[in-house]
Amino acid sequence: MRLASFLPARLGFGTAPLGNMFRAVPDDEASATLDAAWDQGIRYYDTAPFYGAGLAEFRLGGLLSRQPRDSFVLSTKVGRLVLDEVESGAREFGEKGGLFEHGRPNKVVYDYSADGTHRSIEDSLKRLGVDRLDLVWVHDVAQDFHGDAWLQTFDTARTGAFRALRKLTDEGVIKAWGIGTNRVEPIELTLALDEPRPGGFLLAGRYTLLDHERALQRLLPTAVEQGVGMVVGGALQLGRARGRHPLRVPARLARGARRSVGSAAGRGLSIATIAARSLEKINRDGLEALHKRFTT
Numbered sequence: 443m444r445l446a447s448f449l450p451a452r453l454g455f456g457t458a459p460l461g462n463m464f465r466a467v468p469d470d471e472a473s474a475t476l477d478a479a480w481d482q483g484i485r486y487y488d489t490a491p492f493y494g495a496g497l498a499e500f501r502l503g504g505l506l507s508r509q510p511r512d513s514f515v516l517s518t519k520v521g522r523l524v525l526d527e528v529e530s531g532a533r534e535f536g537e538k539g540g541l542f543e544h545g546r547p548n549k550v551v552y553d554y555s556a557d558g559t560h561r562s563i564e565d566s567l568k569r570l571g572v573d574r575l576d577l578v579w580v581h582d583v584a585q586d587f588h589g590d591a592w593l594q595t596f597d598t599a600r601t602g603a604f605r606a607l608r609k610l611t612d613e614g615v616i617k618a619w620g621i622g623t624n625r626v627e628p629i630e631l632t633l634a635l636d637e638p639r640p641g642g643f644l645l646a647g648r649y650t651l652l653d654h655e656r657a658l659q660r661l662l663p664t665a666v667e668q669g670v671g672m673v674v675g676g677a678l679q680l681g682r683a684r685g686r687h688p689l690r691v692p693a694r695l696a697r698g699a700r701r702s703v704g705s706a707a708g709r710g711l712s713i714a715t716i717a718a719r720s721l722e723k724i725n726r727d728g729l730e731a732l733h734k735r736f737t738t
Contacts, residue, residue, distance in 0.1 A: 443611070455479045455487045457493060469501070487502055488516075491566060491569075495549075515577070517644075520558070520563065522562070555602040556602045578616055581623075583623065584624060600635070618641025623644070624647050645673070647676040
């Protein structure tokens with residue numbers, strides 16, 4: 443099923459910050475944020491076990507479990523399991539090891555197998571307090587978390603999670619599945635496979651004001667050719683576009699952030715507004731227009 447056939451609007455709510463990303467978010471602040479999103483008409487919500495070791499799912503469930511299930515679209519991710527065991531040392535999550543250091547202390551382990559996929563979904567349903575999911579992403583099968591071993595991890599997911607989710611889609615248990623990643627390479631590789639295509643992809647941080655060349659010139663046109671949808675995540679690149687980011691920022695992006703902030707200030711606009719308008723343009727013109735631009 444194509445993403446456009448069931449996603450309710452152009453804008454959704456990504457819940458990574460609710461997992462205490464970078465800082466400890468008070469429960470009342472998280473609850474007020476979710477209530478405000480719902481009151482403003484947001485009806486697509488995306489989450490993941492990774493976000494605070496299940497914390498974001500628990501918090502999101504506090505809102506969604508009170509709403510009629512048919513009134514919203516919900517996605518979560520597989521590829522990691524949250525254990526009852528408490529983490530005793532530093533978390534090993536590639537380039538972003540400290541991303542959720544303020545989350546729950548539970549140990550989080552990788553598992554891209556078919557059995558791990560089913561277990562992850564069952565655990566997420568319990569944390570969310572709902573009886574079904576609409577969309578499931580295979581999370582972070584890429585270099586930023588797996589380094590040089592990412593291709594082996596991808597192949598494990600291809601023969602495990604991919605096939606399990608494809609079967610759940612065929613059986614009507616979920617509406618669609620795909621990959622959720624911060625890198626374009628896993629998506630490009632998936633599009634090149636001689637296997638049934640996923641319903642879409644979640645690409646975070648690679649269609650933004652600061653970082654968009656590869657997505658525009660290669661990935662998105664290929665997605666258009668194959669009729670595959672794309673959800674854009676991290677449109678402000680976790681704060682980089684506003685010149686604020688607690689992780690190390692590549693020099694190229696740092697320079698871009700300073701230029702973007704200066705340009706916004708000169709026009710009397712916030713950088714968030716400019717970023718939103720850049721996304722609105724692709725929504726208005728459509729991926730087909732983008733494809734035509736790079737193939738003529």
